[in-house]
Amino acid sequence: MLRHGESEWNAKGLFTGWVDAGLSAKGEEEARRGGRLLLDADVRPDVVHTSLLTRAIQTANLALGAADLLWLPVNRSWRLNERHYGALQGKDKAQTRAEFGEEQFMLWRRSYDVPPPPIADDDEYSQAGHARYALIPKELLPRTECLKDVVDRMLPYWYDSIVPDLAAGRSVLVVAHGNSLRALVKHLDGIGDDEIAGLNIPTGIPLRYELDDDFHPVTKGGLYLDPAAAEAAIEAVANQGR
């Protein structure tokens, strides 16, 4: 798994969700470094899965370029997209925390089953009517999501597209987002609904999972290819908005 490198909106401290922010210069470098970490650890994926968002696609391309693997087959799905952040999309995290208080801020950010208010279709940060999502049945297109909603829409992709690759003996690289990867890790590691609030995923550092024949992790939590950098970056994600 690889979370995209820092985006322009991560750098500005804005709730992003499905808004298509590109990578910052730092994020581009993180992505290339992610590719070099794959190379150094001799982790060679056979197939790649990304979301439909530019920051994940750019990260996959830069990482694969650095690992000399740009030729790999790639599949993309909205089911790997970041969590839709509803009406919070485009809002400043620190301002939101100051306005609504720590408890409400963390409820929206990290609770398992409390979604932010839905975004209006005519909001400048809504994705309603975007060509990118034209093939998604209207009733599935989210206007907000909590992490539970992300688990529910991500798992069909896991079972129907990623597991078949794994079953065929392929190593799979999933390039996605903080919250869609939190959903995947929750599923793989069997993390509880309350406990998942404390799990954060850093940008640009590959997280390696070895799975057994039943697609369960051999080692719970997997292994970051740069554990020291991951530890510091996880702390920074946890402290956003402070």
Ligand SMILES: O=C(O)[C@@H](CO)OP(=O)(O)O
């Ligand atoms: O804004 C977002 O879309 C996500 C990821 O950057 O933020 P958070 O970590 O607060 O869920």
